[in-house]
Amino acid sequence: xxxxxxxxxxxxxxxxxxxxxxxxxxxxxxxxxxxxxxxxxxxxxxxxxxxxxxxxxxxxxxxxxxxxxxxxxxxxxxxxxxxxxxxxxxxxxxxxxxxxxxxxxxxxxxxxxxxxxxxxxxxxxxxxxxxxxxxxxxxxxxxxxxxxxxxxxxxxxxxxxxxxxxxxxxxxxxxxxxxxxxxxxxxxxxxxxxxxxxxxxxxxxxxxxxxxxxxxxxxxxxxxxxxxxxxxxxxxxxxxxxxxxxxxxxxxxxxxxxxxxxxxxxxxxxxxxxxxxxxxxxxxxxxxxxxxxxxxxxxxxxxxxxxxxxxxxxxxxxxxxxxxxxxxxxxxxxxxxxxxxxxxxxxxxxxxxxxxxxxxxxxxxxxxxxxxxxxxxxxxxxxxxxxxx
Amino acid sequence: xxxxxxxxxxxxxxxxxxxxxxxxxxxxxxxxxxxxxxxxxxxxxxxxxxxxxxxxxxxxxxxxxxxxxxxxxxxxxxxxxxxxxxxxxxxxxxxxxxxxxxxxxxxxxxxxxxxxxxxxxxx
Amino acid sequence: xxxxxxxxxxxxxxxxxxxxxxxxxxxxxxxxxxxxxxxxxxxxxxxxxxxxxxxxxxxxxxxxxxxxxxxxxxxxxxxxxxxxxxxxxxxxxxxxxxxxxxxxxxxxxxxxxxxxxxxxxxxxxxxxxx
Amino acid sequence: xxxxxxxxxxxxxxxxxxxxxxxxxxxxxxxxxxxxxxxxxxxxxxxxxxxxxxxxxxxxxxxxxxxxxxxxxxxxxxxxxxxxxxxxxxxxxxxxxxxxxxxxxxxxxxxxxxxxxxxxxxxxxxxxxxxxxxxxxxxxxxxxxxxxxxxxxxxxxxxxxxxxxxxxxxxxxxxxxxxxxxxxxxxxxxxxxxxxxxxxxxxxxxxxxxxxxxxxxxxxxxxxxxxxxxxxxxxxxxxxxx
Numbered sequence: 001x002x003x004x005x006x007x008x009x010x011x012x013x014x015x016x017x018x019x020x021x022x023x024x025x026x027x028x029x030x031x032x033x034x035x036x037x038x039x040x041x042x043x044x045x046x047x048x049x050x051x052x053x054x055x056x057x058x059x060x061x062x063x064x065x066x067x068x069x070x071x072x073x074x075x076x077x078x079x080x081x082x083x084x085x086x087x088x089x090x091x092x093x094x095x096x097x098x099x100x101x102x103x104x105x106x107x108x109x110x111x112x113x114x115x116x117x118x119x120x121x122x123x124x125x126x127x128x129x130x131x132x133x134x135x136x137x138x139x140x141x142x143x144x145x146x147x148x149x150x151x152x153x154x155x156x157x158x159x160x161x162x163x164x165x166x167x168x169x170x171x172x173x174x175x176x177x178x179x180x181x182x183x184x185x186x187x188x189x190x191x192x193x194x195x196x197x198x199x200x201x202x203x204x205x206x207x208x209x210x211x212x213x214x215x216x217x218x219x220x221x222x223x224x225x226x227x228x229x230x231x232x233x234x235x236x237x238x239x240x241x242x243x244x245x246x247x248x249x250x251x252x253x254x255x256x257x258x259x260x261x262x263x264x265x266x267x268x269x270x271x272x273x274x275x276x277x278x279x280x281x282x283x284x285x286x287x288x289x290x291x292x293x294x295x296x297x298x299x300x301x302x303x304x305x306x307x308x309x310x311x312x313x314x315x316x317x318x319x320x321x322x323x324x325x326x327x328x329x330x331x332x333x334x335x336x337x338x339x340x341x342x343x344x345x346x347x348x349x350x351x352x353x354x355x356x357x358x359x360x361x362x363x364x365x366x367x368x369x370x371x372x373x374x375x376x377x378x379x380x381x382x383x384x385x386x387x388x389x
Numbered sequence: 390x391x392x393x394x395x396x397x398x399x400x401x402x403x404x405x406x407x408x409x410x411x412x413x414x415x416x417x418x419x420x421x422x423x424x425x426x427x428x429x430x431x432x433x434x435x436x437x438x439x440x441x442x443x444x445x446x447x448x449x450x451x452x453x454x455x456x457x458x459x460x461x462x463x464x465x466x467x468x469x470x471x472x473x474x475x476x477x478x479x480x481x482x483x484x485x486x487x488x489x490x491x492x493x494x495x496x497x498x499x500x501x502x503x504x505x506x507x508x509x510x511x512x
Numbered sequence: 513x514x515x516x517x518x519x520x521x522x523x524x525x526x527x528x529x530x531x532x533x534x535x536x537x538x539x540x541x542x543x544x545x546x547x548x549x550x551x552x553x554x555x556x557x558x559x560x561x562x563x564x565x566x567x568x569x570x571x572x573x574x575x576x577x578x579x580x581x582x583x584x585x586x587x588x589x590x591x592x593x594x595x596x597x598x599x600x601x602x603x604x605x606x607x608x609x610x611x612x613x614x615x616x617x618x619x620x621x622x623x624x625x626x627x628x629x630x631x632x633x634x635x636x637x638x639x640x641x642x
Numbered sequence: 643x644x645x646x647x648x649x650x651x652x653x654x655x656x657x658x659x660x661x662x663x664x665x666x667x668x669x670x671x672x673x674x675x676x677x678x679x680x681x682x683x684x685x686x687x688x689x690x691x692x693x694x695x696x697x698x699x700x701x702x703x704x705x706x707x708x709x710x711x712x713x714x715x716x717x718x719x720x721x722x723x724x725x726x727x728x729x730x731x732x733x734x735x736x737x738x739x740x741x742x743x744x745x746x747x748x749x750x751x752x753x754x755x756x757x758x759x760x761x762x763x764x765x766x767x768x769x770x771x772x773x774x775x776x777x778x779x780x781x782x783x784x785x786x787x788x789x790x791x792x793x794x795x796x797x798x799x800x801x802x803x804x805x806x807x808x809x810x811x812x813x814x815x816x817x818x819x820x821x822x823x824x825x826x827x828x829x830x831x832x833x834x835x836x837x838x839x840x841x842x843x844x845x846x847x848x849x850x851x852x853x854x855x856x857x858x859x860x861x862x863x864x865x866x867x868x869x870x871x872x873x874x875x876x877x878x879x880x881x882x883x884x
Contacts, residue, residue: 036696036706036748043698043706079765084789144792146704147765166694166745188692189745190659231701235774238789256703257792258774258860274687277676303677303701303720382759385752400878402845407875410606417599424592437576438569465552472545474846475528477811483841501559508565528806533713537851537864538806545848605849611872614865617851 003028004365007183007198009169009212011035012042013347014325015204016152017354017373023159024376025358025369030196031153031161032185034168037384038149041206042347044307046229046254046261048240049073049081049141050348053088053113054247055323056105057098062323063109065349070139072351073148077378080147082255086140086240087121088113089292090133095244099134102244106138113138127236127295140240142256145347150381152350157387158379164196165189172201172215172339180216180330180339200361202340206310207272209343218334220341223311224272227264228281233302236260236293243292249281250288259302262289266309275306312344325353327360340364405467412464419457426450446512451505458501466494536618544601547594554591585639592639593632600624647671648729652681654693655736656746663743665734666690674724678716679707681723682735682747695747702858705798709747710736715800715856738803740812751799757815758797761834763822766790771825794860795822801853801863813842817853817863820844824866828873828883835877844870 006022008015011033022029033039052066074083090096106113113136121135122128128135153163164187171184173195182197203212207224235258243251249265265281282304290296312326325345330336342357355371362369444450473486529546531539564571578584604620607613613620650672657663668685679697686693697707700719707718711726712734727733741749768788801817802808808816815823820838828835838844844867853863873883 036698038698038704043704044700047699047703080792082766082789082791084791142792144703144765146698146706166748168691188658188694189748191661191692192659229701231703235791238769238791255791257794257796259701259703261701271687274684277680305700305719380759381765382755385750385755386759400839402841402843403839403874403878406845406871410609413599413602413606417603420595420599438565438572441565441572461555465548465555468548469552471846471848472548474841475807475810475848477813497559500563504559504562504566508562511565527809533710534804534806534850534852535855537849537855541806541848541850608849608864609868609871611865611868614868617849 004199004367005030005197006361007032007196007201008204009033009183009201010040010204010206010208011037011149011153011163011165012040012204012206013038013149013152013350014042014206014342014345014353014357015202016149016156017350018202018204018342018357019161019163020152020156020159020378021351021354021358021371021373022361023156023161024372025362025367027361029156029161030198031156031163032167032169032183032196033163033165034188036165037153037163038146040208041307041309042149043145044229044305045145045347046252046263047142047145047256048252048254048263048348049083049143050346051086051138051140052109052111053086053102053106053136053138053140054242054252056109056111057101057246059323060105060109062346062349063105063111065324065352066346067109067111067139069349069352070141072374073143073348074141076351076374076376077148077151079378080144080151080381082142083139084141084239084255086138086242087116087125087128088136088138088242088244089121089128090135090244091129091131091291092133096133098246099136099244103136106136111138125237125239125241127293128241129292129294134244136244137239138242140242142240142254143347144256147381148347148350150384151378154379154381154384154387155376157384169212169215172212173197174216178335179337198338200338200340200364202342202357202361204342204357206343207308209310209341211272213328213330213341216330216334216336216339218328218330218336218339218341220328220343221313222343223313224269224308225266225311226269226275226278226306226308227266228278228285228304228306229261229263230282230285230289230301231256231259231261231303231305232289232296232299233259234295234299236295236299241292243288250285251292253289253292253296260289260293260296260299262286262296264307269308272308275308277304277306310343310345325349325356327353327356329360329364331364338364405470409464409467409471412460412467415460416457416464419453419460422453423457426453442508442511445505445509448509451509454505455502458505459498462494462497462501466490536621540601540604540617540621540624543597544605547598550594551591551598554594582640589632589636589639592635593628596631596635597624597628600628648674648723648727648731650681650723650727650730651732652685653732653734654682654685654747656693657743658692658745672723674722674729676723677719678709678711678721678723678726678733678735679718681733682718693747694745696749703792703796705796705859708738708798708800708803710734710738710803715803717798717800717858720858738799740802740805740808740816741799749799751797753812754797754799754802754816754818757819758795758822761815761819761823761826761837762831763795763819763825764793766792767825793825796859798858800856800858801861804852804856806850806852807846807848811842811846814846815842817847817857817867818861820847820870821861821863821866824870824873828870828877835874838870839874839878844874 005028008031019031050066052063056063116135166189168186169183173182180201209220210222213220241253254261262285328341330339345353651669653665698704702720737747851864877883
């Protein structure tokens with residue numbers, strides 16, 4: 001009996017992690033991606049490996065996902081992670097007050113934290129605003145966005161997954177009875193067109209999942225929400241610095257190599273394929289960032305970029321939407337079989353999103369195999385290029 | 390792990406490079422002397438046959454010329470080898486090139502020494 | 513390592529000498545290589561010409577007469593300039609190869625060029641006025 | 643900061659499959675404070691959907707978007723348009739040299755990645771080994787030891803593209819890889835020593851310093867190659883690298 005074939009559209013975080021999980025569970029997998037690995041939102045993340053602290057007050061489901069996955073990723077892919085930790089820093093009375101519900105949230109979500117006096121915090125991070133009132137240390141981290149995805153993709157490849165990069169999906173193939181049977185593709189690197197057939201097509205296209213679903217006449221309630229991030233050219237901190245407050249603009253500073261990245265904002269957008277930088281937000285990053293790190297004003301910006309998060313739930317303003325992910329079997333809502341969409345979520349939860357998606361694919365195809373991605377260490381990300389398809 | 394890159398024998402590349410550096414330095418010193426002695430001490434620059442023969446009657450001059458010869462020839466040929474290596478020769482042709490260059494070098498040095506001694510004996 | 517069918521888009525050897533868009537270190541390298549090739553050529557000719565010494569006075573002196581031609585002297589000047597540059601830049605390469613003055617390799621090259629140019633001018637004057 | 647827009651013409655290298663390479667011209671309105679990569683992405687979004695180019699992080703941490711901008715190797719995500727042209731000017735964009743071209747502006751960097759693995763370059767390492775601010779002692783968290791950080795080298799391939807030796811010699815390990823080999827030092831591993839000293843190792847470098855010139859990520863490969871040379875010589879003469 002030949003193995004069931006699954007096409008994954010998109011080689012962002014969710015796509016490569018899903019490809020890895022599917023390949024590990026014995027499926028034949030083809031990933032179709034119109035750009036390189038992490039072409040869209042995934043590549044342009046600030047690289048914060050969340051401990052969940054950011055969500056533990058308002059969105060505990062996401063927070064628990066984050067802390068669980070944080071530990072798993074540290075274990076299976078240490079090659080791309082700066083595991084130094086993070087801090088939540090209170091600068092004013094409002095922050096201190098928020099700290100009470102925050103610690104309660106951390107307790108509820110099983111996020112370990114430790115209270116630091118201003119002196120202790122400044123010893124660890126001398127560039128912090130010296131007027132801070134208190135800080136909590138948490139197990140945040142930083143990851144390299146491209147290499148995180150490459151490690152998943154490399155491992156998927158070693159288990160037989162095929163990656164078709166620079167290949168657009170131009171149409172979904174339907175059998176006329178409401179079942180998706182494959183995709184029409186346009187390989188732009190060779191300028192060739194063709195068709196691929198599959199038992200299930202998984203759309204892992206994040207902010208673009210609404211557009212792909214539309215090709216099948218299906219619907220995904222997706223709210224693409226861009227945010228601006230600015231990379232500054234000095235590594236002012238060793239740990240991730242979060243403002244101890246309700247998630248808002250410019251309240252995260254993520255160290256990475258010799259930089260710090262300050263993020264992020266949130267606005268609306270019409271065309272997903274090119275999102276212009278909102279200039280006011282760039283200024284805002286500097287203002288908000290330098291509240292946490294006053295020396296930020298003495299650094300130069302090195303890169304300014306925009307990423308479009310896929311938030312689930314249409315018509316609700318960005319920040320208040322839950323940051324969790326959702327897997328849609330379009331048979332249930334739209335009567336379209338052979339087609340699954342995974343969207344929402346965060347980079348930190350990529351593995352879990354893949355697990356749930358693969359579970360759904362298994363269930364659709366009547367296959368029963370255990371997920372092992374939480375235990376299997378990933379190959380060197382460099383193997384993605386070394387391995388031939 | 391990788392068979393396409395073979396381990397070096399006994400540090401051949403390192404010693405060749407060091408030799409190029411040492412001979413290079415020696416050449417800078419000897420060539421300065423060579424140039425000055427050969428062309429600027431005698432009046433009128435270039436020497437005629439008789440001048441050269443007389444000049445070579447000094448054993449120190451013969452020694453200096455021979456030292457110059459045995460430094461400049463290896464330096465030049467190691468340099469030529471590294472340029473040829475940059476042209477991506479196959480393993481086999483690299484070996485052939487090594488032999489040819491060694492042969493050319495030996496010939497040049499033997500010929501040069503013979504020449505210096507012959508000229509010295511003409512005096 | 514698997515050999516890739518797709519060939520790297522490397523250039524031909526003459527692209528070594530294409531210094532467009534490149535920086536000082538590359539110019540230094542290109543000049544070093546050009547002068548090296550010139551000097552090797554000269555070294556061979558030099559040895560052969562000196563061989564005429566063994567053929568007696570006439571053979572050698574007729575060559576020396578030829579060598580008083582200004583074009584020939586110009587050729588000799590090129591050799592001197594090449595040797596000056598190659599020697600001085602060789603010292604620069606040697607120094608930086610042993611970890612000395614790597615951050616100042618560009619400044620060192622200016623010094624090399626200055627000495628080489630001034631030296632060549634001095635040689636030119638003395639050769640053409642001799 | 644927001645200035646008036648510029649009209650800039652991008653001459654973009656194109657190649658599809660076995661087709662003949664050529665240049666396409668795209669004239670677009672840009673903000674001079676945008677990056678070259680932004681312009682390329684917009685050319686793809688609004689003018690030619692067949693354009694193939696690689697990119698990911700847009701802030702110089704991933705190394706995917708290396709190209710030759712007006713002949714010089716750049717990370718296009720941090721190269722301001724203002725710095726490479728003027729209003730009404732042209733910008734020529736080529737793929738990196740010395741790698742196989744996949745299509746248009748994308749090259750196959752597999753060889754570089756494989757070689758980086760071969761010399762055992764660690765993508766994350768203790769801060770004390772690669773201090774973020776040279777000369778500044780890293781802060782240590784008591785009892786937790788060193789801070790771990792992502793290495794400087796982002797494997798962007800710019801140095802390989804700029805290197806005149808790699809230009810003709812595909813076997814040459816190349817600046818990034820040799821610099822990567824220095825992470826361990828030569829005393830650790832005989833295989834590594836063989837690679838570094840071998841036909842395609844440190845002695846192939848001819849000190850053009852182009853690698854250091856184009857390196858966008860503080861690696862300064864040329865200096866590291868020289869350090870390796872010293873270690874090789876030491877090891878050959880005294881039997882120990884340092």
